[in-house]
Amino acid sequence: MTWDQQDPYQQNPYQQNPYQQSYNGYDYDPYGGRQQYAEDTYTQAPHETTPMPLVERQPVPEPRPVSEPEPTAAATAVGSRSAGRNGRAQPTAPSTETADAREPDPNPRPKPPARDRYFDTLRAVALIRVVTYHTFGWAWCGMVFPSMGVMFGLAGTLMAKSLERPAPKVVRSRLRRLLPPFWFWGFFVVLAMLIHDWMPGWQIVYWIVPFGDPPGNAWGEQAWEILWYLRTYLWFVLLSPPLLWIFRKAPVPVLLLSLVPILVLNFVWSGPDNRFGSALWDLSTYLFCWILGFAHRDGVLRRMKPALVIVGSLAAVGYGGWYAFSHQADFGTYDLDENPLAQAFWSAGFVMLLMWAKAYFTIDFRRLTRHRKLDRTVTIFNARAVTIYLWHEIALVLAVPLIDQMWNVPAFEKWLPLDSQWFMFGVGWILIAVFVVACGWVEDVAAKKKPKLLP
Template sequence: MRNRYLDLLRSLAIVRVVVYHVTGWATLTLIFPAMSVMFALAGSLMAASLDRSGVPAVGRRLRRLLPSLWVLAVVFVPAMLLTGLALTPKVLLWLLPVSDPPANYWGGLALSPIWYLRDYLWFVLASPVALRLFRRAPLPTLLAPYALLAAIEFGVLANPPTLLREFGLYFGAWLLGFAHHEGLLRRTANRVLVPLALALGAAGLGWIFTHPGPRGHDLNDIHLGNALWSAAFILVAIGRAPAGAAWVDRTPVLGRVVTVLNRRALTVYLWHMPFVVALTPLVDVVGWSHQDLLGLAIRVALVFALVGVVTLLVGWVEDRAARRTPELVPGRPRRTLAERAAAAPASPAPAGAGTELATAGARVPGPRRAPERSGRVPG
């Protein structure tokens, strides 16, 4: 049984990512650290998959992840090759992005969200060992990514590989997803969890406001502050997640939107940035600045509309990857067998059949009277 609260949280995270990329508002990263939330939810799902299937769950998770990327690559890699991208063996990274796939000058920006799939892939590969370690020593395992990130930020580890920094930045959120799946967060008393969340949040905000990045207080530029603030957010938003949110489906439109965004999360995530980049020149042509709220609202609406069109065209790939029946728009209510039988039209009697029976003296047999009982119980 799906937890609709977690579905709602994932939907909000996806919407927040798209709106942020259109507007560039750094405040959105503080209000809702969407990427860490998405990694935490993915970590919880990965732990559940490992419990069900063991190590083969890794292959199943990659099978669900990669086809949507391949569809994107079929469109954009040839376009980049025709506009300056060198044809080298590194192009094969578009099949399995264990490192950043190559891109040309415009593709590097339009396809920049690929880093999420790169990190996701490595986190999935590390999960069988990480979950075993987490169950043996939860606290040391959980603290390890944050210690790694602190060592990098304070210069103990100079010039680390990008992937190592990403493990420090986001694998802690993934492990908090493990803690959610194991029930560790739920069992943590409020007198412990709330002060811990407040302390982490205060430390994160303190670091953020004393170490602004090139875009001000944008979490994407302030790694240590990002990790600490995101951990505090996850402890509250996921650690105290309700068992469900039935009210989501009481509003049919909201329930359908949440379902669509969850079933098409990869498609929306991968395809929104090319449209953001394509629409950016309109800012100069039409005169929409980032201070023009109407212009920004129109751009957000246009991006979602274009992503919606692409989702209709290729979103079904996510259904095939998950071995579901492909749907044009997911979430259509499915009637039960009894409901379908009740709704099936009955064959009408031929016209005039009642009159013919009456004139022929036909009689409808009445109910038979039950025979008298002898009073014995059947043996």
């Protein structure tokens, strides 16, 4: 029997299929399970008038008298669903629960994934693209897949979902998940810079809570220059409660107006030349992507006309690409990471297409669970996203002296492509895997979970 022929919800013939949108008075929400009406009743539909065929039952020997146990909550729920399906009570064997406990199903059905594998896959691809760009420095990487815009869009969606709970609790939870891995990583970076003659000032407080860019010396710049993403994410988390409230007052106008700040900074006022100004540029660059996550979560994208979304997205991508290539003389490259305005519009159009396709075509990548190794890889990338992002630059830095030592081994010099960047890329991923195993448990502790080497 193929995967498509199997129905993981046929273990109980009266159990509702969660992929059916509406059945017997229930509406199914793929994120939150079925939503029950206020009055949980099961009545026979008016059109169900055909009586059930009578089947002659064979006589069975009378069982020995035993003390009948109290029905459990699970058995009661199954019985009530059985009565609701056909409008009449169905007899159930008194020893069904005991038999099920004694004889487990030899062919267990796979359960549907609890997480959205489409978003998980996008996040994994974004992390791979980040490591690839920092290894090879290809300027076209950002145009093929604008990883930072994708990651902010996904984070905005999850933040909107989390804010269904009280906002202070959500913000504390986000800070708790982010800061301990950052502190653990920062301890080694700061210690290494102190050993290499760095003398910090009062700005070292940004290594505790990165509301601004943490300071450092040139020796550790390659390690700490990536912290702009954590700083921007932190500010978005703090600003999300009021942003979401404003967005829900006028969703489409607020979404369109979120591109105005980057236009103002680029053409009208460039902002202060300090940490606040740097944060302002990054917030303005990815504000549209973050609010786009709100729009996806609230169903705004799904309700928009496809033609409008496609034309608007292509227009934004076209403007971002034109601005990047027409201003190469100003930035020295067409790399989107060096051109905030081009990055903002290219990411806006690209991420909007990804989010709209997810909402309109209900893409979920459930079939990814068929490929266990690939599904396992996606799971690890998402459970260790902060660890991979923080430690990948250090892994690439350490790969260089490690490869230099390989030149001293004649066999390695003869048979390995030690001078190839692809070889450094492979060594870097091996070191990233080592850091994931050695340091990833901090993310478990931050999430109040049992620490594991691999999730």
